[in-house]
Amino acid sequence: MRRDPSNDTKVHNSVIAQGLGRGNAVEISFTLQELVEISEDIKVEGDINNCVTGIASLKDAVGGDLSFLGNPKYAADVKTSEASVIFLPLDYVGKAKEGQAYLRTANPSRVLAILTLKLERKLWPEVDPGIHPSAVVHDSANVDATSYVGPHCVIEEEAMIGAKTFLQAGVYVGRHVRVGGCCRLLANTTVQDYCEIGDAVILQSGCVIGSDGYGYETENGCHIKIPQVGRVVLEDHVEVGANTTIDRARFQETRIGAGTKIDNLVQIAHNVHTGLNCLIVAQVGISGSTVLGNNVVIGGQAGLSGHLSVGDGVSIAGGSALLRSLNAGEVVRGSPAFPINDYQRMVVLQKRLPEFYKRLKTLEQIYLSPDNP
Amino acid sequence: MRRDPSNDTKVHNSVIAQGLGRGNAVEISFTLQELVEISEDIKVEGDINNCVTGIASLKDAVGGDLSFLGNPKYAADVKTSEASVIFLPLDYVGKAKEGQAYLRTANPSRVLAILTLKLERKLWPEVDPGIHPSAVVHDSANVDATSYVGPHCVIEEEAMIGAKTFLQAGVYVGRHVRVGGCCRLLANTTVQDYCEIGDAVILQSGCVIGSDGYGYETENGCHIKIPQVGRVVLEDHVEVGANTTIDRARFQETRIGAGTKIDNLVQIAHNVHTGLNCLIVAQVGISGSTVLGNNVVIGGQAGLSGHLSVGDGVSIAGGSALLRSLNAGEVVRGSPAFPINDYQRMVVLQKRLPEFYKRLKTLEQIYLSPDNP
């Protein structure tokens, strides 16, 4: 299939046609030479006729697009892909077609990441620093002159915003909050009073940092609110997903360790601590005072009880319910969560329950029948 | 029980007393004739004394209220209901009391929908077009003159808003976004840069369209963000629930097919595609690059792994965890999800485990005891 810009539904899926390249927006154009220069270890096989002008998956790519094989699951799509350039792992077996180039590298995903970063800089050009006239900034707040505060943001008493930080629009920064440098707080995020945010932190839209922890004393069936006078600390390079909520501590801190990445709609309760570089996937819930080590990975929709201790490098599968503490390196799954091997054996045996039942019945019929002594 | 407006706790539950009919708010008043004219197939049994002035469930209704039997589960409530008018299916067996009318129709729920639509138009009268002076609209943005942009909305560079679209308040529309005609973007919604929204789309409050997908390359335990340079496309007649999040694609698109309705607090990851007219109930999570066919139904809190393909008309029960692709028409349940029949047999047998254990023990005691050769 050849690209015909005037009438081609497939074109609709390539970046060039995503409104990203239309009209005055960004023009994508990379020569083969520019692509090869991305990483030292790239080896070229074949050649292309023109510049690359779009990026697409192996299946959706048309002539002129760049594609890549990141997940071996899609290896079969390489052969039939119409992409002009394909990034491939070193061990992929196959040859480029005419007018097509294969670029082999140890890690195609990493090379693509570098490329999309270049693209990102075109799509989101740097914003001029300054405070939008509609923003409301308290006299006692301190905003670095190199930062941008967008429309309808609110920065309260004694708050501080570091250098080169970007507040998109409608962002609320409460009293005595400290936000570091090079942060990105996207539209409609909330950071409540006294919280502290390190450098290079990203808050996706709608997330809430420093909501009250869920704590009550019950007297005669009525629940009396326990004031939550602690705060939230997000260390450097943390990312928080859209509409995720992180509660302030009852006292002391809820703390997210440097480099930890949290997906959308996650709930982090009061006094939780995470270590460095954890990955917490969407819709996970972590109950109060649970402590995670470094490099813990938690799959989507998993839930963790409160007051647990989870060791370094633990992996908790999506949808699991963790009810007990774990040592470093454990891999668990299920609800309640078991070591992964136990879990898998249990699932297999559960599926075989109808068979067991039948075999048990057979034995009974032979040996427990009235005819049998 | 007769309605006494001055002192009647039950009145508190009827629409008329919901602040909807109080003071200067909407007056509900339908004659029997007006109700009969809603649908051609309505057959009247009985008569009423006055106009209908409220709508309530069968149990809560008082004299003067209209009610209906939508779910057969509540059939027993018809006889004892004090509603003046009741919409009933054709096959309901029973007779209206004096001063009461039964209106029979093939689909009472549908008739009620038409009626509430009339009511809706009274409760939410059309808003005059225009841009509120507190809204911040970039010079290069293009807002149709027939649309309404409410207080504190922000419309960035090169964004376009189609005809008769309603932006309630505090709505953020990012750079190069295109919003179609006849859309409703409710308070505090966010649409990030480059996303595209079709016609007649509804975004409930707090939802986020176009947050960054969750993608990192890990090097030496550190997670390096992969720029997410794609976008989100919502086709015509899509509805997105409150605080739901839909991530922009890594590249290319995350796309929600026309007529698909998404409930609250749902997470749709990057590069997911849904077909036409899917129903995705609250708190569902769909992982990256999974593709749904048309008319797929996903029950509340279900989770889908990434890179799956789900055929047309598939039904996934609430709370399920789908780990594999499904063919058209499959019905699954459980965590992990099994075909519904297998699932139900397994649940039954799980409940019988104590009994199995006992029977196994009985056999052992007889045949494996030392007395037995």
Place this chain on the structure above:
Amino acid sequence: MRRDPSNDTKVHNSVIAQGLGRGNAVEISFTLQELVEISEDIKVEGDINNCVTGIASLKDAVGGDLSFLGNPKYAADVKTSEASVIFLPLDYVGKAKEGQAYLRTANPSRVLAILTLKLERKLWPEVDPGIHPSAVVHDSANVDATSYVGPHCVIEEEAMIGAKTFLQAGVYVGRHVRVGGCCRLLANTTVQDYCEIGDAVILQSGCVIGSDGYGYETENGCHIKIPQVGRVVLEDHVEVGANTTIDRARFQETRIGAGTKIDNLVQIAHNVHTGLNCLIVAQVGISGSTVLGNNVVIGGQAGLSGHLSVGDGVSIAGGSALLRSLNAGEVVRGSPAFPINDYQRMVVLQKRLPEFYKRLKTLEQIYLSPDNP
């Protein structure tokens, strides 16, 4: 370990070092006498040298800090804690060290709650009433003169705000909404048209009250929206967590009973009713028209089907899926949810499945082998 303010990483965790006591922020300082006066039943053992100047957990506390034993799980930490003052239950066995005081009381958690309330009043001093000039308040709205309406709030037509209510910033209050007295609506919350909020209600940031219920009539595979013309009523002393969503009724009401506390990211569907003083933990989902009695407790991430009736005092464990109605006082767990005893037996037996299988095989090998008649 002694506190050395100049160089001590541990200090970083005590309240005094949380930015709460730094610079111009709050100074914590309680004498032993002030602490003893909190509750009549406090008995002192030991004495301290100086004022208490921080609050920390038993493990993190340093000299000068106050701590407490709330959860017996941490009893072993009392002995080794460096806290200067520790609140303890009456039955704790042990003696204070020199320069340390034990304060015994029937309920240490409750005493701490009183103390933190005092602290809270310092951290969040009362705000002067008034309407921020950037707020947009409709001419027909009625805001009590003792209330505070913060920056960028929007209060629409005919809305009413009671006395001493606090709207932090970016709060949206729709048409005909009524908000009671002494409420706290935190940043970026949304209350849609016609909803009613009682006295002393707290809405955490980002929550949405009165989004449309999820209701469609399907005709030929297309889903036609059923207008949701009811409203939401939050009775007195309700608290709603961050980014939680509560849908308006199809008609009539969605109603949250007085004193009910809802955590973050919870979904309450249309026409749900909760009784008094329920506790609904994070990420719970309650489907349409389900009715809860009083003092129902629902653990995190549990899901409830629609049209159920749940009796007073029911307890549903976290992660459960409730598919049937429950009588008062029932305690259930699992997915689907079973009575807690049945559930626990089932989990134990599931773990023993490999053993059962082996035992069954042994019987078969002996009695079903060809050698056996």
